[in-house]
Amino acid sequence: MAAFRGKCPVRRAAPNRNPTVNWALHKADLREDFNNHCGYCDSYDGYAHTYFEVDHFVPKDLIVKNRWPITLVQYSNLVYACKFCNNNKLANWPSNSYTVFHIGNKGFIDPCNKKYSTHFYRRNNGEIMWNTRLGKWMYFNAFKFDERNPGIKLLWNLNRLRKALDKLYEARKKNIKTSKKFKSIQAEINKISAQYYPAHTKLMEYYRNL
Numbered sequence: 001m002a003a004f005r006g007k008c009p010v011r012r013a014a015p016n017r018n019p020t021v022n023w024a025l026h027k028a029d030l031r032e033d034f035n036n037h038c039g040y041c042d043s044y045d046g047y048a049h050t051y052f053e054v055d056h057f058v059p060k061d062l063i064v065k066n067r068w069p070i071t072l073v074q075y076s077n078l079v080y081a082c083k084f085c086n087n088n089k090l091a092n093w094p095s096n097s098y099t100v101f102h103i104g105n106k107g108f109i110d111p112c113n114k115k116y117s118t119h120f121y122r123r124n125n126g127e128i129m130w131n132t133r134l135g136k137w138m139y140f141n142a143f144k145f146d147e148r149n150p151g152i153k154l155l156w157n158l159n160r161l162r163k164a165l166d167k168l169y170e171a172r173k174k175n176i177k178t179s180k181k182f183k184s185i186q187a188e189i190n191k192i193s194a195q196y197y198p199a200h201t202k203l204m205e206y207y208r209n210l
C-alpha cells in the first residue's frame with residue numbers, strides 16, 4: 001500500500017491576478033499551489049498526456065442556476081484538475097447548498113483539505129483505491145477511478161522513474177566527473193533512463209488511444 005498523494009495543496013490567500021470574469025486567469029497560481037498535480041487524482045501535469053483545467057469545486061452551473069453568493073472567479077472555490085477529473089465531476093453535487101459539500105457518504109471533500117487523501121489509498125502499483133464510504137462514492141460516482149486505473153498506473157510508474165532520475169541528477173552534480181561515485185551514479189541513471197523512455201512512450205500511446 002502506498003500513500004495516495006505526495007503533498008496536500010494549499011491555496012494562496014492573495015492570488016496574483018484579480019479577474020472579474022475569466023477564472024482561467026487563475027490557472028498559473030493554481031498550478032503552483034497544486035504543485036503541478038491534479039487536485040483530485042494527483043496526476044502530474046508534466047507529461048502532456050492530457051489537458052489541465054480550472055475546475056469549480058462547487059460546480060459553476062449550480063452557482064449560476066441557484067444564484068449562490070459565490071463568484072465564478074473566487075479563488076477558494078477553484079481546483080487545478082486534469083481533464084478527466086474535471087469532465088467526470090461536472091455538475092455532480094449532493095446538496096442544495098454551496099456550503100454543504102457532502103451529505104453522509106455522498107459528495108466531496110475539497111482537495112486542499114488534508115482529509116481528502118484519507119478517503120483513498122494506492123496499491124503499490126499506483127492504482128487508486130477507496131478507503132471510506134465517502135471515498136467510494138467519489139471513486140465511482142464522480143471521478144470514475146475504476147475505469148481510469150490503467151492510465152493512472154502508467155502515470156504512477158512514470159512518476160516513480162522521474163523522481164528517481166531527479167534525485168540521481170542532483171547527486172551527480174555533487175561529484176566530480178572522474179570519481180568512482182560519479183560513474184556509479186551515471187550507470188544508475190542509464191539504467192533508469194532505459195526504463196523511463198519506453199514507459200513515457202507507453203503512457204502517451206495509452207492516452208492517445210483513449
Ligand SMILES: [Zn+2]
Pocket residue numbers: 038039040041042043081082083084085086
Ligand atoms: Zn485528475
